[in-house]
Amino acid sequence: SQDAAVKDHAANVLQCLIQEGAATTSTTTTAISYLLKSRLPLPDSSPLLNRVQNIPYLEYDLHKFRLQRLEDSRQRIYIPPMAKANLQAHDDDLFPLMEKVQEFLAGDREVMLVLGDSGAGKSTFNLELEHTLWENYGRHGTIPLFLNLPTIDNPAQDLIEKQLQYHNFSNDQIQEMKLHREFVLICDGYDESQLKINLHSTNQFNQRGQWKVKMVVSCRSQYLGQDYRSRFQPQSVNRYLPSTKNLLEEAVIAPFSKQQVEDYVARYVPLEPRPWVTEDYMRMLTTISNLMDLVTNPFLLTLALETLPDIIEGKQDLSTIRIARVQLYDAFIVRWLSVNKRRLENNALSDHERDVFDQLLDAGFISMGIDYSTRLASAIFEWQDGNPVVQYTHLHDRNTWKVEFFGADPVARLLLESSPLTRSGHYFQFVHRSMLEYFFSRVIFSPPQVDDIFGPRAETASHALSSLDPKNPLFQRDLLKEPSIILFLCDRVKLNPDFEQKLRSAIDQSKTDADAATAATNAITILVKAGVPFHGADFRGVKVPGADLSGGQFDSAQLQGADLTGANLSRSWLRQADLSQAQLKGVRFEELPYLEVAATANKCAYSPDRRMLAVAAGLFDGWIEVYDTSTWTRIHRIHVGWMHISSVAFSSDSQLMVSGDDKNVVRIWDTKNGEQLFAMEGHTEAVVSVAFSPRDIQAASASDDDT
Known part of the structure; x- marks a missing residue:
């Protein structure tokens, strides 16, 4: 039992003290049947006692570390993401990502690869996972460790040691954890570190005498080639044996659904004083053409919500507005710099700082702020090959390119404080990787x-x-390796x-x-x-x-x-x-x-004469596009409205087209001019399928209302 083990351990410790005391004192002792019946003289020096007193209390330091990480990983807004099994899986076959990761942690596999587009919420999920694991942590339990990979020098070796040293654990404590504890490593930003290696293999995880871990690794989908699995697959100890394929699991974060967008907006509105309520924001998102299809990831949704007041200012007909992704970034940066300009205007600056600020105002504060971030992005790609994290200490870096942006120059200091950058100790980076790519696209x-x-x-x-x-x-860098920059330039x-x-x-x-x-x-x-x-x-x-x-x-x-x-x-x-x-x-x-259509393609149908192809598109904003199959030019682009079009079909003579949607309506269209002829209501739930009878006398529809 545990009590017996403690008693045996105490007896062994006291026996050692007896032996040490006998060796260092002339006082004689006699054999006794029970150790605590006789008081021994206190030795002047005890190597064993010194060792006991010098062992840092690991669990106490872990408790302090846990409290700090619970605070650091707390999210302002978190919407649980959905995911699919891999890049090839169907977009409709989704599962809650957190549940899948918890299943992974409870199972036998060793590496979980979480993929997603830029801004999909990979880092947000990783922080929420860390927060959840720390909340459920018990004494001597598995330790969650969040690693921002771009901030770690050479993560291929001693990955855990470096991170624990950064968090001020002693070498003795690190050795204690290596020998006796298990870890969940949450590795964020594999792509941002521009890694091409298998971290599990190079760090020898789960091999004899090494760290015992499970890894959750996040990476942008666009960063990986076709044979990416070898970078994450745990390798056999004998490199000549085949890999153990069932030790790697994958998940790909899915775009937000309409309900997730609405949930996000509902949590966004109460955080600060806003010009509108949730219903107003949703009305703007759904009215402005293509905006809902654009904001299906958390970062772009945040940009849109922050900039919506600027987008609609002075506009009467919101349905005529079309927004490109880069315009959201343009508007967000102007808004960010405007807010910081007002902050500096209202702050109590020193006389020298006020003079410098006035100079920036004369030169154009917003344009100077954009220029600062653009030059910084250019330098990061030139000197760090795009690694987004810049480490700066003045004594070490005063003669490097970094001093221009992070040094003591008063202009640089004011612009640094006003730019969309975050700082953690000596590390600086843009608030999101896509911000770095946006500013680098402005260099081009x-x-x-x-x-x-x-x-x-x-x-x-x-x-x-x-x-x-x-x-x-454009002349010097292979931009094909930077798909996000390509998209901004498009x-x-x-x-x-x-x-x-x-x-x-x-x-x-x-x-x-x-x-x-x-x-x-x-x-x-x-x-x-x-x-x-x-x-x-x-x-x-x-x-x-x-x-x-x-x-x-x-x-x-x-x-x-x-x-x-x-x-x-x-x-x-x-x-x-x-x-x-x-x-x-x-x-x-x-x-x-x-063919590339206006939005997500839901259904398509050829006309019986094979001269036309109709495509129903849009997750939320419904379109029907009709193409001439001889030239593949678009004949009609019909905006049906705020709805999901689930089905489309042609009449036998190709003169008419029928569609069904989640507004419970069946619509008949003229294929010559694209005009709606009839709208038939009666279903109480979404229409899921439509068809003409062979002689075009009737149109049939099927609905979720079981009719």
């Missing part, structure tokens, strides 16, 4: 400043690429026609200048992803090796002699394109072309 193209971010665009020349400066990152193409022309010029320059190949590859990738068509384009002799041209429109394009080495041409339209003498080594054709 700096949009003209406009009074109304969401208003019509004037034809204003840009200076960012006016002379095609070879120092521009939005710029749609909003700024001048930028499109500059990118076309970069492509043309590669025909005669081999040094422009990187710029041309980046440029054509951006344009293709932005949906720019290149039918009949003159691309003779262009050098775009490795370009991602998937889904591009190149019908009748002249590609003679073009360098397309390693390019991705899957799903591209290449009818009558001339590829004679083009360099095609390593080109990937793979899938056939596909």
Whole structure:
């Protein structure tokens, strides 16, 4: 029993003290039957006693650490995410992520990989997981340890030791935990650390004499290649034996549902004084075209909620507003800097600080703040290859590039305090990885400043690429490794026609200048992803090796002699394109072309004469798009309204189309002009399927109301 074990241990300790006392004193003792019947002389020195007194009380320090981490991991808003099993799983086959991770922790597998798009809430979930595990922690239980991987130098070795030392545990305590405790490692930001290694293997976790752990690792989906599992799969002790495949589990965070968006808004509103109530925010989100489809992740939803007052200011018809992702960032940054400008205006500054602040006001505080963050993003990519965390200590870094941004210069100090950056000790980083990517995209193209971010665009020349400066990152960096930056630049193409022309010029320059190949590859990738068509384009002799041209429109394009080495041409339209003498080594054709519709495609149907394809799209905002199958050009784009269209079908003569939606309505459409002819009500729940009778005399519908 435990009492017997304690008694035996006490007897052994006292026996050692007897022996030490006998060795250090001339006092004699006699054998006794019970250890505590005789009082022994206190030894002047006891090595064993010294060892006992010098052992730090681990559980007490863990208790203090637990309280600190419970405070640090507390979330202002947390909506439990849903997830699917892997990247290939169906989007409708979802489960609560927290429950799945708890099952993993209770099972035999050793690594759980949590994937998700930028802003999907991976870090938020990881902090909530840590918080939950610490709340349920018992004495001598499994220890949760949150690791922000970008802040750890060389995480391939001694990962746990480094983090525990950072939290001020002693070497003796660390050894005690290594030998006798188990850990749940919550590894956040694998992609931000730009790691390519298997942390489980390089740290020798769960091998004899090593740390006993379960790992939860988060990573952006876009960061991984096709063979990513080997980076996370626990390896056999004998490297010549095959991996144990059942030790790795995966989950992919799903976009927010409409209900999750509403739950988030309901928790967002009470946090601070807001101009509207929850119902007002939801009405704005649902009225502004495509906004609900854009804000299906927590970070973009937060940006939208913060900027909605600016978006609708002075607007009468909200349904005419269309918003790009980059515009949310533009508006958020202006709002952030405006708030900090007002803060400094109201603060009690020293005379010198007031002079510096006045200089910034004269120069344009918001533009200076944007310039500061843009230059910082450029430096992070130049000096740290995009690693988002900057470590700065003045004595160590006073002669490095970092001093320009974090040093004692009063202008830099005010701009640092006003920028969307967070600080933890000596570590600085943008409030979100996507903020770093947003500002770096501004290094490549700096949009003209406009009074109304969401208003019509004037034809204003840009200076960012006016002379095609070879120092521009477009010429120097492979942007295909940075898909989020590509997306920001795609939005710029749609909003700024001048930028499109500059990118076309970069492509043309590669025909005669081999040094422009990187710029041309980046440029054509951006344009293709932005949906720019290149039918009949003159691309003779262009050098775009490795370009991602998937889904591009190149019908009748002249590609003679073009360098397309390693390019991705899957799903591209290449009818009558001339590829004679083009360099095609390593080109990937793979899938056939596909259509990109306005929003998530729900159902599609061919007309009986095969001349039309109808697509019902939109998770919440319902559209029907009709395409001519001979050219795949869009004939009609019908905005049905705020609803989910579940089914669409054609009449036998292809003259009519029928649709069903979650507003419980069956609608009949004219395929010639796209006009609605009839709206038939009667169902009490969502319509899930529709069809015409063979002679088109009747239309049938099925509903969740069992009719």
